[in-house]
Amino acid sequence: xxxxxxxxxxxxxxxxxxxxxxxxxxxxxxxxxxxxxxxxxxxxxxxxxxxxxxxxxxxxxxxxxxxxxxxxxxxxxxxxxxxxxxxxxxxxxxxxxxxxxxxxxxxxxxxxxxxxxxxxxxxxxxxxxxxxxxxxxxxxxxxxxxxxxxxxxxxxxxxxxxxxxxxxxxxxxxxxxxxxxxxxxxxxxxxxxxxxxxxxxxxxxxxxxxxxxxxxxxxxxxxxxxxxxxxxxxxxxxxxxxxxxxxxxxxxxxxxxxxxxxxxxxxxxxxxxxxxxxxxxxxxxxxxxxxxxxxxxxxxxxxxxxxxxxxxxxxxxxxxxxxxxxxxxxxxxxxxxxxxxxxxxxxxxxxxxxxxxxxxxxxxxxxxxxxxxxxxxxxxxxxxxxxxxxxxxxxxxxxxxxxxxxxxxxxxxxxxxxxxxxxxxxxxxxxxxxxxxxxxxxxxxxxxxxxxxxxxxxxxxxxxxxxxxxxxxxxxxxxxxxxxxxxxxx
Amino acid sequence: xxxxxxxxxxxxxxxxxxxxxxxxxxxxxxxxxxxxxxxxxxxxxxxxxxxxxxxxxxxxxxxxxxxxxxxxxxxxxxxxxxxxxxxxxxxxxxxxxxxxxxxxxxxxxxxxxxxxxxxxxxxxxxxxxxxxxxxxxxxxxxxxxxxxxxxxxxxxxxxxxxxxxxxxxxxxxxxxxxxxxxxxxxxxxxxxxxxxxxxxxxxxxxxxxxxxxxxxxxxxxxxxxxxxxxxxxxxxxxxxxxxxxxxx
Numbered sequence: 001x002x003x004x005x006x007x008x009x010x011x012x013x014x015x016x017x018x019x020x021x022x023x024x025x026x027x028x029x030x031x032x033x034x035x036x037x038x039x040x041x042x043x044x045x046x047x048x049x050x051x052x053x054x055x056x057x058x059x060x061x062x063x064x065x066x067x068x069x070x071x072x073x074x075x076x077x078x079x080x081x082x083x084x085x086x087x088x089x090x091x092x093x094x095x096x097x098x099x100x101x102x103x104x105x106x107x108x109x110x111x112x113x114x115x116x117x118x119x120x121x122x123x124x125x126x127x128x129x130x131x132x133x134x135x136x137x138x139x140x141x142x143x144x145x146x147x148x149x150x151x152x153x154x155x156x157x158x159x160x161x162x163x164x165x166x167x168x169x170x171x172x173x174x175x176x177x178x179x180x181x182x183x184x185x186x187x188x189x190x191x192x193x194x195x196x197x198x199x200x201x202x203x204x205x206x207x208x209x210x211x212x213x214x215x216x217x218x219x220x221x222x223x224x225x226x227x228x229x230x231x232x233x234x235x236x237x238x239x240x241x242x243x244x245x246x247x248x249x250x251x252x253x254x255x256x257x258x259x260x261x262x263x264x265x266x267x268x269x270x271x272x273x274x275x276x277x278x279x280x281x282x283x284x285x286x287x288x289x290x291x292x293x294x295x296x297x298x299x300x301x302x303x304x305x306x307x308x309x310x311x312x313x314x315x316x317x318x319x320x321x322x323x324x325x326x327x328x329x330x331x332x333x334x335x336x337x338x339x340x341x342x343x344x345x346x347x348x349x350x351x352x353x354x355x356x357x358x359x360x361x362x363x364x365x366x367x368x369x370x371x372x373x374x375x376x377x378x379x380x381x382x383x384x385x386x387x388x389x390x391x392x393x394x395x396x397x398x399x400x401x402x403x404x405x406x407x408x409x410x411x412x413x414x415x416x417x418x419x420x421x422x423x424x425x426x427x428x429x430x431x432x433x434x435x436x437x438x439x440x441x442x443x444x445x446x447x448x449x450x451x452x453x454x455x456x457x458x459x460x461x462x463x464x465x466x467x468x469x470x471x472x473x474x475x476x477x478x479x480x481x482x483x484x485x486x487x488x489x490x
Numbered sequence: 491x492x493x494x495x496x497x498x499x500x501x502x503x504x505x506x507x508x509x510x511x512x513x514x515x516x517x518x519x520x521x522x523x524x525x526x527x528x529x530x531x532x533x534x535x536x537x538x539x540x541x542x543x544x545x546x547x548x549x550x551x552x553x554x555x556x557x558x559x560x561x562x563x564x565x566x567x568x569x570x571x572x573x574x575x576x577x578x579x580x581x582x583x584x585x586x587x588x589x590x591x592x593x594x595x596x597x598x599x600x601x602x603x604x605x606x607x608x609x610x611x612x613x614x615x616x617x618x619x620x621x622x623x624x625x626x627x628x629x630x631x632x633x634x635x636x637x638x639x640x641x642x643x644x645x646x647x648x649x650x651x652x653x654x655x656x657x658x659x660x661x662x663x664x665x666x667x668x669x670x671x672x673x674x675x676x677x678x679x680x681x682x683x684x685x686x687x688x689x690x691x692x693x694x695x696x697x698x699x700x701x702x703x704x705x706x707x708x709x710x711x712x713x714x715x716x717x718x719x720x721x722x723x724x725x726x727x728x729x730x731x732x733x734x735x736x737x738x
Binding site: 009012013016030321322325326355358359360361362363364365367368381383384385386387388389393397401402404405407408409411414418421422432434441442443444446447448449450451453454455456457458459461462463 | 497499501502503504505506507509510525527528529530531533535536537538539540541542543544547548551627628631632656658659660662663664665666667668669670671672673674675676677678679680681703704706707708710711715
């Protein structure tokens with residue numbers, strides 16, 4: 001996928017000025033969050049479940065090589081071919097070779113974020129194949145020629161009117177604002193593609209090591225058709241997605257849909273194991289899994305290790321006030337929101353996404369909902385630290401942090417700076433006691449005033465008050481509370 | 491009970507009345523208040539910008555200034571949250587970490603201290619106004635400050651608390667975020683103002699001055715010179731001047 005994370009600030013300006021987008025964002029804003037909250041009421045101890053999820057994922061990552069090799073062996077035992085790709089480009093090439101060897105012309109896809117990472121659709125199209133996205137959201141975006149803006153609801157930024165206009169343009173059908181009719185229309189369009197396809201490409205929500213299975217979790221049924229109707233199925237997924245056992249899967253599946261969409265369970269949970277049995281009616285004759293690294297193994301054992309626990313539920317973006325205001329496209333790559341602010345620089349390189357770890361108030365709304373307890377704000381802080389120590393922040397920012405730290409460590413100078421700083425600001429404020437512009441701080445004053453300091457600094461006022469009280473004390477014979485206060489001063 | 495008041499750098503510079511209000515409230519709750527005059531800042535602005543030494547060095551300075559008190563109180567959940575993070579910065583020095591653990595266990599946000607830890611309960615006085623309370627993020631999520639300020643406001647005679655929509659959603663301050671990504675921060679603050687104003691309150695109240703400056707700054711720019719933006723300590727301290735009337 002084309003990388004636009006470097007232009008984050010420009011993307012943000014565009015997104016904030018896009019009235020249609022803002023209206024779509026505010027219409028759905030918090031929708032998933034509300035549904036999640038309602039779903040949790042019905043669960044006995046969701047916090048315990050989060051602990052369980054976090055520990056299952058953490059333990060897998062401790063021995064990832066073991067579990068991956070176990071998965072490979074079990075998958076191979078059941079007739080699945082397992083491929084390893086170090087990069088997205090390598091994954092595309094492997095898939096292309098599989099397709100060519102099998103004489104594939106028509107490909108149907110269910111949602112796969114890893115294939116968005118690698119830009120698979122372009123590669124297959126260039127090789128002369130037709131690729132049809134069959135997840136409704138992805139299908140809409142394929143018609144619109146746009147990238148996804150959310151990891152579980154890729155077209156969340158589009159209104160029904162926009163979808164209807166797209167359908168009118170591409171299907172030649174009359175406009176409608178009835179969502180079931182739009183869905184029906186998409187089904188009608190997609191059905192022939194499913195039936196004619198030679199190859200189905202899916203992602204993989206989880207890989208089950210003990211059975212060599214790929215699990216996919218969907219709501220539309222398209223995933224089932226993609227993985228069972230065509231004669232060749234290829235699942236493309238990240239190496240971190242492995243779970244040791246089906247028992248672990250059952251725990252994670254209690255967390256994932258509730259965290260994501262507030263569903264107790266999704267409409268479809270498919271556990272795909274091996275190839276079509278002899279004499280069976282359906283299932284692929286060839287089954288492949290491409291295990292994609294694409295930067296993930298670099299995170300293992302490092303200070304961003306915990307980000308690999310992610311099960312891609314999207315709860316962090318559903319609860320992120322920054323995401324809710326700018327939408328997913330602003331982040332400029334596959335993964336938006338808080339997890340994207342970590343994964344994008346982690347996978348692509350920090351210099352490709354300098355603004356992303358800064359794009360958070362560290363409000364921790366993401367951290368408290370993450371089903372596998374990824375400490376997202378801490379990880380963003382880790383990346384901020386790397387930016388600073390690697391000299392990737394602007395010189396004036398680095399200088400002001402050092403200056404500020406020096407002052408804060410020298411109380412006398414700090415008091416002096418605060419005294420004169422507040423005097424200056426008060427002098428600059430108008431009769432309304434507000435600062436409408438501040439040199440160097442136009443990031444603030446473009447949209448907000450700055451209330452002027454109230455008066456002398458607290459410590460100056462406190463010192464004067466105490467001095468005044470001390471003058472009175474000597475003529476008193478008893479010891480007053482204020483004298484005690486003065487005496488305690490160091 | 492000997493209390494060290496950590497005034498916080500923002501209150502010191504921008505709104506000293508919150509510091510004086512905190513002193514009055516703590517004294518009214520039976521505390522003996524001391525304000526170490528070598529205190530500066532908890533280190534959060536640097537630490538959250540990626541400057542770990544800010545957290546470490548100012549953590550040590552905080553230890554020097556405040557270790558000797560029975561309890562340490564600040565009119566900010568954000569700063570107390572940072573202080574509670576100090577021990578994690580000293581993983582290589584277990585002795586120091588242990589001292590910091592002892593220290594941070596007695597560091598409290600003001601309303602939490604007044605409700606749950608003060609030597610005697612605070613009896614707020616009387617005011618006449620409607621207020622809406624904004625939950626600041628660190629206080630809410632790290633320290634679970636939610637009911638404490640509301641309890642105190644509800645104890646204040648004549649104060650009507652009206653909950654705003656999305657009171658728990660960030661106002662967009664986020665320290666340097668509010669400058670680096672000012673356009674996002676502005677839109678977040680704008681939504682916060684709109685939700686607060688929908689309640690028809692006289693004052694938007696919160697427990698962290700950073701958020702309050704952000705909200706007030708946006709409110710004034712929107713052209714609202716009237717709606718007050720107050721720290722909960724200011725309101726409570728003002729109420730102390732008017733003793734409660736006996737209910738007839």
